[in-house]
Amino acid sequence: MIHPSELISAYLDGELHGPELAQLVDHLGGCGRCSAELEEMQRVRAAVRSLPIVEMPPGVVPEADPVLVPLRSHKGMWAGVAAAVVAAVIAVAAIVTPEPGSLTVDELNSRFGARASLDPAFGPAKVVVPPMVGE
Amino acid sequence: MRRLVAFVLLFTMMPAAAAAASELDELLEQSQAASYSAEQMISCATPDGERNALVRIEQVGDELRVTSSISDGVQVVSGEGEWTLKRGEGQVVQANVDAGQATTEPLYTVEEEGAVQYLGRAAMAYLLIRDGEPRAELVVDEETRAIVEAVTLTLDNEIYCERRFVSFDTATPVIDDGTEAAAKTAPSAIETSSLPDQISGFELLDHYVDEDGVAFAYYSDGFFSFALFETANTVALPDAELVEFGSGPYSRVFTAGQVTYVWETRDFGMALVGDLPPDMHEAVLAEMPHPEDPGLFRRWWRALFG
Numbered sequence: 001m002i003h004p005s006e007l008i009s010a011y012l013d014g015e016l017h018g019p020e021l022a023q024l025v026d027h028l029g030g031c032g033r034c035s036a037e038l039e040e041m042q043r044v045r046a047a048v049r050s051l052p053i054v055e056m057p058p059g060v061v062p063e064a065d066p067v068l069v070p071l072r073s074h075k076g077m078w079a080g081v082a083a084a085v086v087a088a089v090i091a092v093a094a095i096v097t098p099e100p101g102s103l104t105v106d107e108l109n110s111r112f113g114a115r116a117s118l119d120p121a122f123g124p125a126k127v128v129v130p131p132m133v134g135e
Numbered sequence: 136m137r138r139l140v141a142f143v144l145l146f147t148m149m150p151a152a153a154a155a156a157s158e159l160d161e162l163l164e165q166s167q168a169a170s171y172s173a174e175q176m177i178s179c180a181t182p183d184g185e186r187n188a189l190v191r192i193e194q195v196g197d198e199l200r201v202t203s204s205i206s207d208g209v210q211v212v213s214g215e216g217e218w219t220l221k222r223g224e225g226q227v228v229q230a231n232v233d234a235g236q237a238t239t240e241p242l243y244t245v246e247e248e249g250a251v252q253y254l255g256r257a258a259m260a261y262l263l264i265r266d267g268e269p270r271a272e273l274v275v276d277e278e279t280r281a282i283v284e285a286v287t288l289t290l291d292n293e294i295y296c297e298r299r300f301v302s303f304d305t306a307t308p309v310i311d312d313g314t315e316a317a318a319k320t321a322p323s324a325i326e327t328s329s330l331p332d333q334i335s336g337f338e339l340l341d342h343y344v345d346e347d348g349v350a351f352a353y354y355s356d357g358f359f360s361f362a363l364f365e366t367a368n369t370v371a372l373p374d375a376e377l378v379e380f381g382s383g384p385y386s387r388v389f390t391a392g393q394v395t396y397v398w399e400t401r402d403f404g405m406a407l408v409g410d411l412p413p414d415m416h417e418a419v420l421a422e423m424p425h426p427e428d429p430g431l432f433r434r435w436w437r438a439l440f441g
Contacts, residue, residue: 102369103349103406105388106220108395110230112362112408113211114218115341115353117199118232119360120163124298125273125285126360126410127201128211129177129188129391 003031008038012045047082158245159357162261162273165280170195170307173283179296181389182413183376188391189301193308194281200308232343242336242356243270253283254303263358265336268292270412271358279305287359290414296392330363335418337361354409361409363423370406372397380417383426398426 007024010016016024028035109128116122172193179186191202198214212219217231248260253274263271269292274284283300330352332339337354344350350365364370372395375386386397394416396407405424 102371102404103364103366104371105373105395106222106228107230108362108364108370108406108408109393110218110220110228111232111351111364113213113220114216114230114232115343115351115362116360117197117213117218118216119355120160120167121355121358121360122213123163123167123194123199123282124173124175124192124300125163125166125271125282125358126392127175127177127190127192127199127298128213128393128410129190129201129203 003034003037005034005037008034008041011038012041047079047086051082159243159263162245162275162280163282166275166282167194167197169276169279169281170305171279171281172304172306172308173281173300174302175298176301177296177298177391179389179391180294181394183387183389186389186391195307195309242266243358248272254300256283256303258283265356265358276303287410287412289412295412296410298392331422334422335415337419359409359411359415361407361411361419364406364408365403366406367403369399369404370397372406380420381425385420385426396420399428400424401427 004024004027007016007020010020011024028038113128116126116128172191175190175192177186177188177190188203193200196214198212201211201213203209209223210221218229220228242265243263244265246262246264248262251258251260251274253276257277258274259277261273261275262269263273268290270288272284272286272288273282275281276283281300281303283303285296285298286294287296289295330339330342334354337356337360340353340355342350342352348367352363352365354361354363372386372388375388375395375397377384378387379385383398388395393408393410394413396416398405403424407420407423411419
């Protein structure tokens with residue numbers, strides 16, 4: 001696969017499924033350039049989405065009174081603030097994201113024991129002794 | 136003339152080998168049908184130190200209840216593909232599997248070593264041999280056919296694990312696990328597998344995927360066996376030793392009679408649980424997916440989407 005920028009956009013838009021999605025993920029796992037591109041695009045999109053919508057006081061721009069106008073002034077400053085917020089959110093998410101559900105030693109033992117009990121060789125000759133918790 | 140003698144010898148030896156192979160199955164199946172209660176001492180000399188356990192065993196037909204005398208309040212009831220583990224009060228792990236019986240030709244031959252006395256009872260000693268090397272000694276009670284002693288050996292003929300009955304009562308016990316079903320793993324569906332059919336002489340007997348997407352494959356050489364687990368998540372193995380084999384690090388824990396290895400590949404968390412003697416570990420692990428750092432992105436992806 002040659003640096004699939006359009007697939008990255010489609011992925012971010014939620015339009016990628018099935019084999020295409022798997023192919024992209026596989027590619028991202030081994031391609032630093034595309035991983036960086038994905039991160040950059042995510043950062044930019046998040047920054048844009050996080051821009052505040054501010055209601056102008058009536059009369060400041062009479063022709064704009066009935067509508068809400070996105071604040072475009074001081075764009076550079078707001079983008080910087082937004083980027084900082086996004087970075088903070090990512091950092092916090094990385095810390096608070098729960099550990100994925102993991103298999104425990106008890107579960108491993110139980111499944112091995114259940115299957116082994118169908119074996120003729122299972123029994124006193126190979127009793128599966130459950131380890132102590134924390135052993 | 137020499138060729139003729141060789142052919143005659145070959146064809147007279149082949150049925151003997153087949154008979155010996157079926158003897159092991161017969162021996163083990165007879166022991167499964169025995170009913171008794173006993174206390175068993177398990178003592179293993181592992182590379183990470185000695186592992187000992189004293190367990191109470193009650194067997195009725197195919198059903199076996201094991202109560203650990205060291206791990207207070209730990210009890211296991213198993214048989215016919217079901218397993219219930221109870222720790223203390225009410226904490227229960229259950230699993231059951233549906234599987235056909237192995238159709239593999241055992242790699243072991245059985246040599247009768249002669250009559251012995253064990254706990255004052257008449258018994259018979261057998262030696263299990265694989266590839267010309269003794270790998271286990273079994274002592275079978277003559278009356279009940281229970282295996283009252285099992286000693287597994289390393290390739291250097293050193294003792295790896297000894298399991299000896301220290302008391303033996305042939306009265307039929309009543310087995311009641313006394314537990315209510317808690318989190319029971321649903322019967323697993325057998326699937327075809329991309330895993331190798333043979334690993335270092337161990338044959339893939341069946342391969343399951345449960346409702347949580349955890350795959351496990353079961354391998355046996357007719358006596359020793361191990362299960363291989365494959366999960367999108369991680370496998371928790373507290374207090375493990377970190378060991379290096381071939382291409383990477385593995386976390387390892389020995390308990391009395393059992394070893395557990397845990398490692399990570401690019402796509403999966405992996406675990407091996409089995410009763411293999413240490414000399415078999417490296418050869419078995421070498422034929423499995425190797426340890427590999429999946430990288431931050433894949434870890435996040437697996438954590439979020441499985």
